[in-house]
Amino acid sequence: DAKTTQPPSMDCAEGRAANLPCNHSTISGNEYVYWYRQIHSQGPQYIIHGLKNNETNEMASLIITEDRKSSTLILPHATLRDTAVYYCIVRGGGGSQGNLIFGKGTKLSVKP
Amino acid sequence: DAMVIQNPRYQVTQFGKPVTLSCSQTLNHNVMYWYQQKSSQAPKLLFHYYDKDFNNEADTPDNFQSRRPNTSFCFLDIRSPGLGDAAMYLCATSGLSGVWEKLFFGSGTQLSVL
Numbered sequence: 001d002a003k004t005t006q007p008p009s010m011d012c013a014e015g016r017a018a019n020l021p022c023n024h025s026t027i028s029g030n031e032y033v034y035w036y037r038q039i040h041s042q043g044p045q046y047i048i049h050g051l052k053n054n055e056t057n058e059m060a061s062l063i064i065t066e067d068r069k070s071s072t073l074i075l076p077h078a079t080l081r082d083t084a085v086y087y088c089i090v091r092g093g094g095g096s097q098g099n100l101i102f103g104k105g106t107k108l109s110v111k112p
Numbered sequence: 113d114a115m116v117i118q119n120p121r122y123q124v125t126q127f128g129k130p131v132t133l134s135c136s137q138t139l140n141h142n143v144m145y146w147y148q149q150k151s152s153q154a155p156k157l158l159f160h161y162y163d164k165d166f167n168n169e170a171d172t173p174d175n176f177q178s179r180r181p182n183t184s185f186c187f188l189d190i191r192s193p194g195l196g197d198a199a200m201y202l203c204a205t206s207g208l209s210g211v212w213e214k215l216f217f218g219s220g221t222q223l224s225v226l
Binding site for chain 2: 034100101102
């Protein structure tokens with residue numbers, strides 16, 4: 001079973017920041033938080049990942065709370081092309097714990 | 113440049129007729145995965161190869177098999193497709209440089225069963 005909880009859907013106005021929350025209250029010390037997104041009829045696409053510290057790349061920022069029980073993915077200036085299902089995934093070490101197990105995700109709709 | 117290539121993009125088969133989906137990669141990655149994604153659901157891991165070692169998920173039906181003849185190619189065989197097997201099948205790869213290694217997905221093969 002997925003180890004994360006996300007809202008099923010969110011709306012965001014084009015040009016505004018999109019903040020997507022994720023709860024992972026049972027995360028263990030060696031588990032990373034990953035974010036992927038899936039645009040309609042395409043394969044999932046990696047966005048960002050983190051362990052403890054906040055992370056930023058060209059696509060997004062990831063804010064992880066100090067207790068690591070939740071995180072927020074931030075798309076700073078959402079565009080219509082960011083409309084997709086966003087998956088927050090907790091992934092740990094080797095063996096089956098290292099496999100990417102998807103939860104239900106958040107469907108983000110960016111509107112003009 | 114396409115890095116994980118799945119062919120065909122759309123596949124139609126008949127109930128009970130064996131079908132094979134293919135995946136190739138140009139990344140030279142050690143690990144290859146197969147996911148099944150039914151309409152409006154999240155991708156579900158079926159199995160993966162760690163080099164030549166096959167790892168099946170506990171709840172993957174026996175009807176689904178896989179082959180990996182070399183590093184670049186991996187196949188998904190459905191021995192007797194049922195109507196419930198209609199889905200998008202996604203192939204993904206990852207390297208072994210660390211637990212944080214990200215997965216690269218193909219565009220998927222949409223399977224219809226008539």
